[in-house]
Amino acid sequence: MRNIIFLTLSALCLSAVIAQDSNQEILISRGLVDYTDADLLSIYQSYGYEPDPNSERFQLFKSRLAKIIEHNSNPDKKYSQIINKLTFQTDLELKKFRASQNCSATAQANTRSFRKYDLSQLPQYVDWREKGVVTQVxxxxxxxxxxxxFAAVAALESHYALKTGKKPIQFSEQQLVDCARKFDTKGCSGGLPSKGFEYLAYAGGIQNEADYPYEGEDKNCRFNSSKTVVQVQKSYNITFQDENELIYHLANYGPVTIAYQVNSDFDNYKNGVFTSSNCSKDPEDVNHAVLAVGYNMTGKYFIAKNSWGNDWGMNGYFYIELGSNMCGLADCASYPIIGEEVNNNDNDEADKHD
Known part of the structure; x- marks a missing residue:
């Protein structure tokens, strides 16, 4: 009987999700002027908000929806937008997880002369998810x-799997949030993946997520070195704004973290190749970090894993334009050089890098 009830509830939940998505598609395709507030309130309420047509948040939703419809009606756009959980957030709320990264200092320290990379010898398409070395969103x-x-840990999870040949395991983001503040990071107020790698090299490694779970707020550091799973040697930092080097290392060594500027164009991303003329490419304007897990040279895009849940974008992933340093994505890219597994005698020789 319990199984029947569970299946019934699951079916109802799935139906609600499908209905929500269907309503959104119809709403966006027909345009805002064809709908009453009652129609819009049904979508608004489905995201958990009280159906008050006079609330500031509802008016914000209507304004954002109008922009989504306008965007999707433009045939020159390379990507589509959709209503999602961010559509209803105020600018102040959005700022809480668009924390400043400012990688200008990192960029200045990493301005090697560009090396000529022969991209013609690389695969036209790479997706590390297909190799089974990328953890869930x-x-x-x-x-x-x-x-x-999250970007730093996602990279570490993948490079651990690549180095050891084992299935990737989930490491602790909260350890970085709590413990890396002496490495120019600010916990829930921002940081850079490369600084996270530097901290891990200093600390002697990282714990797994189960031992040091994520709490979504700044806490006191509780790192337990006896529970370290793997060590990090250092951060490998891609030359400032050198997309060819980024592509080369992404193809040959594995996923790479990228940091760039997110603006309102990005929040409601649905699918397609993200481009924007409204974002900055300056390193001091970087405000978000993700993990690049692949690229498509023919389609001219990177494949990236976000940390906004699997109900955003393409099951938590998105494509972003390749070849133009879109929104500064090549300003301060990096990935970890993995050290040894702790308390493991079957260690491979450390990877060699250019």
Missing amino acids: KSQGKDCGSCWA
Whole structure:
């Protein structure tokens, strides 16, 4: 009987999700002028808000929806937008997880002369998800600007799997949030993945997520070195704004963290190749970090894993334009050089890098 009830509830939940998505598609395709407030309130309420047509949040939703409809009606746009959980957030709320990263200092320290990379010898398409070395999409929550920690940990999870040949395991983002503040990070108020790698090299490694779970807020450091799973040697930082080097290392060594500027164009991303003329490419304007897990040279885009949950974008992933340093994505890219597994005698020789 319990199984029947569970299946019935699951079916109802699935039906509600399908209905919500269907309503959104119809709403966006027909245009805002064809609908009453009652129609809009049904969508608004489905996201957990009280159906008050006079509330400021509802008016914000209507304004954002109008922009989504306008965007999708433009045939020159390379990507589509849709209503999602961010559509209803105020600018102040959005700022909480768009924390400043400012990678200008990192960029200045990493301005090597561009090396000529022969991209013609690389695969036209790479997607590390297909190799089974990318963990599931996670969510940083709406009140903590910890994207840098999620990007760093996602990279570490993948490079651990690549180095050991084992299935990737989930490491602790909260350890970075709590413990890396002496490395120019600010917990829930921002940071850079490369600084997270530097901290891990200093600390002697990282714990797994089960031992040090994510809480979505700044806490006191509780790192237990006896529970370290793997060590990090250092951060490998891609040359400032060198997309060719980024592509080369992404193809040959594995996923790479990228940091860039997110603006309102990005929040309601649905699918397609994200481009924007409204974002900055300056390193001091970087405010979000994700993990690049692949690229498509023919389609001219990177494949990236976000940390906003699997109900955003394409099951938590998105494409972003390749070849133009879109929104500064090549300003301060990095990935970890993995050290040894702790208390493991079957260690491979450390990877060699250019």
